[in-house]
Amino acid sequence: MARKAGSADLPLHGGRVPPWLADRMTRLGAVICETIVHHYGREELLRRLAHPFWFQSFGAVMGMDWHSSGITTSVIGALKRGLGPHSGELGIHVCGGRGKHSRQTPHELVAIGDKVGFDGTALAKASRLVAKVDSAAVQDGFDLYLHGFIVADDGRWVVVQQGMNDGSRTARRYHWLSEGLKSFIDEPHSAIDGESQGEIVNLTDHRAEASRQGQLDLLSALGPDGITRELAALAGGARPAEPVQLALPHLVMPAHHDVRAKDVQVRRLHAALAAAADRGPEDFAELLLVPGVGARTVQSLAMVAEVVHGAPCRFSDPARFSFAHGGKDRHPFPVPIHVYDQTIGVLKSAVQKARLGREEELSALKRLDDQSRLLERRVSGPSVEALIAEERFQSHALGGRSVFGWEEPLRNSKDGAA
DSSP states (O other): OOSOOOEEOEEOOOSOOOHHHHHHHHHHHHHHHHHHHHHHOHHHHHHHHTOHHHHHHHHHHTTSOTTSTHHHHHHHHHHHHHHGGGHHHHOEEEEEEEGGGGGGHHHHHHHHHHHHSSOHHHHHHHHHHHHHIIIIIEESSOEEEEEEEEEETTSOEEEEEEEEETTTTEEEEEEEEOTTOOOSSSSOEEEEEEOOOSOOEETTSGGGHHHHHHHHHHHHHHHHHHHHHHHHHHHHSOOOOOOOOOOOOEEOOOSOSSOOGGGSOHHHHHHHHHHHHHHHHHHOTTGGGSTTTHHHHHHHHHHHHHHHHOOGGGGSOGGGGHHHHOOTTOSSSOEEHHHHHHHHHHHHHHHHHHHTTOOHHHHHHHHHHHHHHHHTTTOOOOOHHHHHHHHHHTTTTTTEEETTEEOOOOSSGGGGGO
């Protein structure tokens, strides 16, 4: 996985995650992480968290607003709550958070280091340096307000932190990964997420090494007062040439709340639905006996399986993963509580049995993902609009809920498109 995974536009949203969803995000996020660690190890979980496209998809599959900055806060909070009780077993610890919680990160790292044996003081220093680089060395107009530090027992870590720009109502998320990190000031980022705000002063780019050294030389030769005089002279004379914009590949997260066809790679969505229909009767026969929700739950499991097993290139459309459990703001459809709870139950059962050496259920999830890849090139299905309308039509039967309340029954399928 590339250390520079790109950037994305993130609309800045306020509000809180309702308790009924926060509790489920805590449980689903934890069990997905446990599954990844079981299959691929702790290092791979850290790599996933350092990938901005995967991170956004991870939040979307948990029922958060699929495109917004709120995913960052809610995912970090859910992992801190959900992985905390399992930190001794998994060897993964989540520190920091939003606001005052971010300032506690160094103290948490020292305490965990004393407990498990890594150098907590050194990691506390790393935490401060990461925050300082993204607030001072990368001058992009965003003020940091969230700092999440996830560390493994062996001292490897990932940082996810976010800043906001009140003027443009956008957020920028930064990802750091200790794997392969050689310097805090020479291209340390795994990725930078956020809306382009024009010119960015990024002194951590390796091409800025001469600039960094030149600034030190200038400060030594002229002193602060001399630099001030030089700046005044420049302001009164010819304008210096514009610097070259240092571009990164980026994922554009649109401002609209509704999920549209252009936001989704439809053939991959169709493949997940077809894989559920193909593998479900054989691998999840008992689940399908549950009235009303069995087949729909297998569809969600197919998308969760891709979050667990999918390659980085498959997460360029986070909106697709909102079709697993909807969104708290009713986009693309209300959260189907019955399906969500079934998904958590199946995953927890699979992980618990795998700990005892019984891999059948986790293997079934892997087969779902494998089948989706096989079907992707030749499958077809309803339009995105039709899928959303059908989900909204059956939402009441599936325990549909959003920040606006429980869903009422609809009279006909046309009402589902509202």
